[in-house]
Amino acid sequence: MSTLDCLIAGGGAAGCYAAITAARRGRRVGIVEHNPKGELGKKLRITGKGRCNVTNNCDRDTLLANTPRNGRFLYSAFSACSPADVMEFFEALGVRLKTERGNRVFPVSDSAGEIVSALRQECRRLGVQVIPGQVTDLLLE
Ligand SMILES: Cc1cc2nc3c(=O)[nH]c(=O)nc-3n(C[C@H](O)[C@H](O)[C@H](O)COP(=O)(O)OP(=O)(O)OC[C@H]3O[C@@H](n4cnc5c(N)ncnc54)[C@H](O)[C@@H]3O)c2cc1C
Known part of the structure; x- marks a missing residue:
């Protein structure tokens, strides 16, 4: 090494x-x-029933408001890396994404x-x- x-x-x-x-x-x-x-x-292979719910397509504050228990703990993490950043990250790697009911984001491949x-x-x-x-x-x- x-x-x-x-x-x-x-x-x-x-x-x-x-x-x-x-x-x-x-x-x-x-x-x-x-x-x-x-x-x-x-x-990760078993997440989202095998489809992987990558993130939620919403802004940071909506994400924080919907985080159960002590969402403020995640304030700095979500500020440094928002749902939009996560989507951009995977799309730049060639993964096409789609947004479903409840703003849930999955790969178009459902895989x-x-x-x-x-x-x-x-x-x-x-x-x-x-x-x-x-x-x-x-x-x-
Ligand atoms: C059934 C199910 C479905 C889920 N679906 C979703 C979903 O759709 N979307 C979503 O965002 N989240 C989902 N989750 C939550 C999901 O597990 C996490 O989002 C994600 O896996 C967390 O990643 P992580 O890296 O924090 O932890 P993990 O994925 O658990 O990764 C931790 C890794 O560290 C390794 N490790 C642990 N201890 C040590 C050690 N001492 N030395 C070396 N290696 C170690 C483990 O082997 C593991 O590979 C789901 C969880 C479950 C159980």
Whole structure:
């Protein structure tokens, strides 16, 4: 393993998005993933009944108002990354999106697998290293 600037624990949706964001900013990034094959985005395949409800097509404040329990906690996250940003992110990766009842956004293909493939391909393109294994401790200095 070469020297990394950034090591991410867990290659789910959040880990992949963080890895891509850091790698696009020029960081050398690794993801430690503890499922048996070190597979990225595995859980995403079952989300939205296999279709993956990517986001809601609304503005930040509507999203916050509809977040159950302590939505303010997400204020800075939703400010840094709005639903429009999420849609733009996936569309730039070639995923066509559609908005359904309740402003729910899905891939036109109705396939969560397309979302997983887009994240994996972008991680690969950016040279993100996937390190199979389990994070057991964080050393904070
Ligand atoms: C049935 C179901 C349907 C859902 N549908 C939707 C939906 O349509 N839209 C939506 O937005 N959300 C949905 N969710 C919620 C969804 O799970 C999350 O949005 C998304 O998976 C969260 O991503 P995450 O990266 O935070 O966590 P996860 O997807 O859980 O990813 C965490 C990753 O970290 C790894 N990991 C954990 N601990 C360690 C460790 N110590 N060391 C190394 N690796 C580790 C795990 O193996 C996993 O791969 C659904 C959830 C369920 C259960």
